[in-house]
Amino acid sequence: MTAQTALAVTPPTLDVERIRADFPILRNVHPHGKPLVYLDNAASGQMPQPVIDRLVRYQTHEHANIHRGVHTLSETATAAYEDARRRVQKFLNARQEREIVFTSGCTEGVNLVMHGYGRRFIGEGDEIVITWLEHHSNIVPWQMLCEERGAKLKVVPIDDRGDVILEEYERLVGPRTKLVAITHVSNALGTVNPVKQMIAMAHAHGVPVLIDGAQAVPHVAVDVQDLDCEFYAFSGHKIFGPTGSGALYGKAEWLEKMQPFKGGGDMILSVTFEKTTYNAIPAKFEAGTPPIAAMIGLGEALDYVGRIGLDAIAAHEHELLAYATEKMSAVDGVRLIGTARQKASVLSFYVGEVHPHDVGTLLNEDGIAVRTGHHCAQPVMQRFKVPATARASFALYNTFEEVDALVASVRKVQQLFA
Amino acid sequence: MMDSKQLYQEVILDHNRKPRNYGALADATHRSEGLNPLCGDHIWLSLKVDGGAVAGIAFEGQSCAICKASASMMTTVVKGKAVGDVETLIGEFRAMATGQLEPATQAHHLGRLTVFAGIKDLPSRVKCAILPWHTLHAAFVQEGSTTTEGEADPVS
Structure with a gap:
């Protein structure tokens, strides 16, 4: 009974590869010849085949x-x-x-x-x-x-x-x-x-x-x-x-x-x-x-x-966000904007002294779509004394490999501007 | 599509790292402020016009590398030039950045400013490169501030 209860509250693992297959745009688009790494979900999500x-x-x-x-x-x-x-x-x-x-x-x-x-x-x-x-x-x-x-x-x-x-x-x-x-x-x-x-x-x-x-x-x-x-x-x-x-x-x-x-x-x-x-x-x-x-x-x-179930989606995204937070924090000069006790989907960041628009343009070259700017939330930007941030935002179809690609690309930006 | 690394080449990165003529002129005859509200690029220009020529120019502000390098190179290029010649350059720079002037095949006076030619392939960044030039024009015509939006929008 105890085991059964534990099982019942553990959200089912997401079959991300199967979910990705539902979203044709993820396989149809290759920015700069690279696989699309779509991390702009807070701006708009992609549409599944159904x-x-x-x-x-x-x-x-x-x-x-x-x-x-x-x-x-x-x-x-x-x-x-x-x-x-x-x-x-x-x-x-x-x-x-x-x-x-x-x-x-x-x-x-x-x-x-x-x-x-x-x-x-x-x-x-x-x-x-x-x-x-x-x-x-x-x-x-x-x-x-x-x-x-x-x-x-x-x-x-x-x-x-x-x-x-x-x-x-x-x-x-x-x-x-x-x-x-x-x-x-x-x-x-x-x-x-x-x-x-x-x-x-x-x-x-x-x-x-x-x-x-x-x-x-x-x-x-x-x-x-x-x-x-x-x-x-x-x-x-x-x-x-x-x-x-x-x-x-x-x-x-x-x-x-x-x-x-x-x-x-x-x-x-x-x-x-x-x-x-x-x-x-x-x-x-x-x-x-x-x-x-x-x-x-x-x-x-x-x-x-x-x-698919929002509990399973939330659990997957929570792991992705925790992984991304850890990996990005380990990059020298990266400052995370927003470290609330409870967060969903969003990782806003600043790379050294590099303006977020330069970050966005360079990440795009690696096929990575992030939002850069004030996110229509200028008071938040003023509160953290930044004109803008780069923002990666995750959805159910994002993977740990995509987080790795983001981190690797951010390191490249930092080297270019070093 | 252009490789953005072609744009982020050494000359632009260098001007971003060590902007030339950075600051404000105490004895400026013209000042203006430029704002790109979409991305938050915000610069102030001060210049001294003497005998119909740009005797001194300086800029300061918060901006991306493209905007800062564009402003820095602009100050080095326009210093000493007659206002009329600078207005010609402003027009040519805008035409190049919006793809209406192809520096490889058409006559121009842009010289080393052609490092910005590739910006035309990055529509969301065109305004970053143009803002300093736009602000310089506003200073000449004594408009206190300008933006890259609305009627003055270079890419609409």
């Missing part, structure tokens, strides 16, 4: 506009689209399908909450709490709202490791706070925020919480009922689905209270020139014809990840 096949099948056999026609194709397309919504619901463990709003991505999800909740309920003197780790897309919408409404943005500082300082968070959330909007996983540093604890702390003051899950969903199993957040936004393309797909989870009672974000078709029940009655959720937030194929592809991508 998702590509699903897109082709939709366009070749199922496409028409949704929620409109009585004809067969429209009904087929509508069924596939709504089936994708159920897959998102299952993936996030939401209570109801209608709590899932399709969006063009995480950015649109945050903006939807800003317009739908923020512009309705946030006014002068109110406060919105974010952290220093946020991506620009979870900073700028709130700045726009603050400017429009005379509200204040409060930013929770981080420590030298890249961890949010919880005591400061506790101090900043108070009677004036109308919303907490925080990232689950930092895109620039890889910090995993203790969101469940932070949500509970906000709830103690009756404050609703929006989680930016863009970087979390490909790496961490998310259960919105367990987290108890009011909103959870993510992008499809970072979890191996199509660009232009994404979803916002919102508790039904909040989505119902919110005002529509965009006006147009599909979001109305009736329109006269005197008065328009809005549709029920989630349609209220889905004006216009969406990228139907993209959302169906997203559903397929979530199923793909679900079949």
Whole structure:
């Protein structure tokens, strides 16, 4: 029995070679004649064959506009689209399908909450709490709202490791706070925020919480009922689905209270020139014809990840990240930016005095794709006093050999600039 | 595709390691600031124009090797030249970096600046090489600051 229990909690090992075979781009592309080492997953993930096949099948056999026609194709397309919504619901463990709003991505999800909740309920003197780790897309919408409404943005500082300082968070959330909007996983540093604890702390003051899950969903199993957040936004393309797909989870009672974000078709029940009655959720937030194929592809991508299992994926990535952290730390002059207690996927670094853009250009010559720049998180860069970093970010298909290739290439850069 | 090692050749690495005319001129007649927001290259130019010629020039800032070497070599090349001739060089450098001027077959005044010819094959790095030249032009026309984005975008 004991042995069985141990077995049950040990995540299954990932068959990485088999997974790699599912991603055609990994064998089709040879930058500078080298095998592609794709370590830019935090910017966008690659697409597995089942998702590509699903897109082709939709366009070749199922496409028409949704929620409109009585004809067969429209009904087929509508069924596939709504089936994708159920897959998102299952993936996030939401209570109801209608709590899932399709969006063009995480950015649109945050903006939807800003317009739908923020512009309705946030006014002068109110406060919105974010952290220093946020991506620009979870900073700028709130700045726009603050400017429009005379509200204040409060930013929770981080420590030298890249961890949010919880005591400061506790101090900043108070009677004036109308919303907490925080990232689950930092895109620039890889910090995993203790969101469940932070949500509970906000709830103690009756404050609703929006989680930016863009970087979390490909790496961490998310259960919105367990987290108890009011909103959870993510992008499809970072979890191996199509660009232009994404979803916002919102508790039904909040989505119902919110005002529509965009006006147009599909979001109305009736329109006269005197008065328009809005549709029920989630349609209220889905004006216009969406990228139907993209959302169906997203559903397929979530199923793909679900079949492999996020526990197994997380365990593999954790080992990769630990290995990469150890190997890169051993290279003279390499400085790791972001050493939070709990991290996912991301290794941000600086090579001696070499500017990250030079690092990126030279790594590319060895077929290695990393992101270089400020990662749309300039406050994080300012916090660590660097203009930019090079960032390697791992996904389920990355291997230890690819980490070795990265480290060897970084050593070459260092020699060139020595 | 060009091998980027061809670009990161000794002359560029040397100017990056030991930038020439690094600092600020106390008696500058023209100053300007250049920013490449995408990658964070940020430089300041100060120059002294006397009798229609560049009598002195210096630069400082934070940037990648391509930008720093480009700025360093630019200062050595334009010092002593008439402003009109420098404007010609600015145009030629931009044309070379964006692939509109092929230095091997077309007439130009670029001299050793042709070490940057390969940048045209690295679209994401073109702006790094051009920024100092862009900033120099802004200094001449007395624009306090310039960026490589928007209307002035050399590669859009």
